[in-house]
Amino acid sequence: MISSLHGVVLHATSDQIVLDVGGVGFCVAVPGDVAHTAAVGERMLLHTSLIVREDALSLYGFADRSELEIFGLLISVTGVGPKSALGVLSHLTVDQIAEAVTAEDDAPFRRVSGIGPKTAKLIVVQLAGKVQATAPKRTASGGAANDVVDQLAAALVGLGWSERVAAEAAAQTASDATEAERASVAPLLRRALAALGPARV
Template sequence: MIASVRGTVLAVRLDAAVIEVGGVGMLVHATPATLAGLRPGAPARLATALVVREDSLTLFGFADDDEREVFEVVQTVSGVGPRLALAMLAVHSPDGLRRAVAGEDLAALKRVPGIGHKGAQRIVLELADRLGAPSSAPDAGPAQQDDRRSQVVDALVGLGWTARAAEDAVAGVLDGATGPVGGDEVAGVLRSALRALGGVRG
C-alpha cells in the first residue's frame, strides 16, 4: 500500500491532482477541500490509499491520516465503494460523519450524492461501532463560522477563479443566505460551487 506521497504539485484538477514523486507524476484523486489546499509548483504531502482493481490502480489522497482511515472504514459497508466513500468525505468532515452515524442522522447522510434512505440506514447500522466517537471540541463561535464562508471563496480563488465569480458561486449555492457556514458544510459548499462554476474560470 502507498501510505503517503510527498512531492511537487504539477497540476490541480476539479477531482484530482498530479504530484511529482521521484520524477514520476502521480494522479491522486481527492475531495475539493483537499485539492483547494494544493498549489501548482508548491510542495505537498497527502496521506493516500491505493485501490487495486483487475484493470486499474487508483490512488486517493487525503489531508491527513484520519480522513484516510474514515475513507477505508466506510468502504466496509456493503454497496460503498471508493468513489462513494470519497463523496462522503467531500460533503462531511470525518467528525461530521461520526456525528451523523452516532446520531442516526439519515438526512445528513442523504446529502451525499448516491446515498438514498436505505443506503443511509445501512451505513448507520454497519458503522455504528466502527468509526469511533467524534471529537469533543466545542462548536465554533459565530466569528469562526463566518470565516468558513470566506474559506470557500478563498479556496475557489486559489483554484483560479476570480473573487467575484467565487463569491457569486458561493452565494448561489447558499441561495443568497448570509448566515454562517458550519464546519461540516465547508467541503460540501465548495464541491457544489465547483459544480456550479462548471470548470470555467472567470
C-alpha cells in the same frame, strides 16, 4: 502498498491532483477541500489508499490520517465504493461523519450524490461503535458564537461550497476575526469569501 505521497503539485482539478514524486507523476483522487487548496508548484503531502481492481489501480489521497481511516471504514460498508466514500469526505468532515453516526442520523449521507437512502442507513448502522463524535468546542461567549459560525457555514453552503469546506472555512474565519466581527454573520461572510475565492464546481 502506497501509504503516502510527498511531492510537487503539477495539476489540480475539482477532484484530482497530479503529484510529481521523484520525477513520476501520480494521479490521485482527492476530496474537494484538498483539491481546492492544492496550488500548482507547491509541495503537498497526501496520505493515500491504493485500491486494486481487476482493470485498474486507483490512488485516493487525504490531508490527514483520520480522513484516510474514515475512508477505509466507509468502503467497508455494503454498497459504498471508493468514489462514493470520496464523495462523503468531499461533503462532510470526519467530525461531521462521526456526529451523524453517533446520532443515528443518515440525512447528511443522503445529501451526498450517489448515496441512496438504503446505503445512507447502512453507513450509520455499520459504522456504529467504530467512530466517535468529539464534544463540541465552546468559546468564551458560549452558544451565541457557535450560532454565528453555523449561520456562516450555512450561508457558504447556499453559495455553492460543500458542507465540509463551508464548516472548515467558517471555523477558521471566526478564529481569525475580531470580537466585533464575530457579533454578526455579514462581516464574517465577507472575510470567508475573500479567503475562499470563487467556488469550484
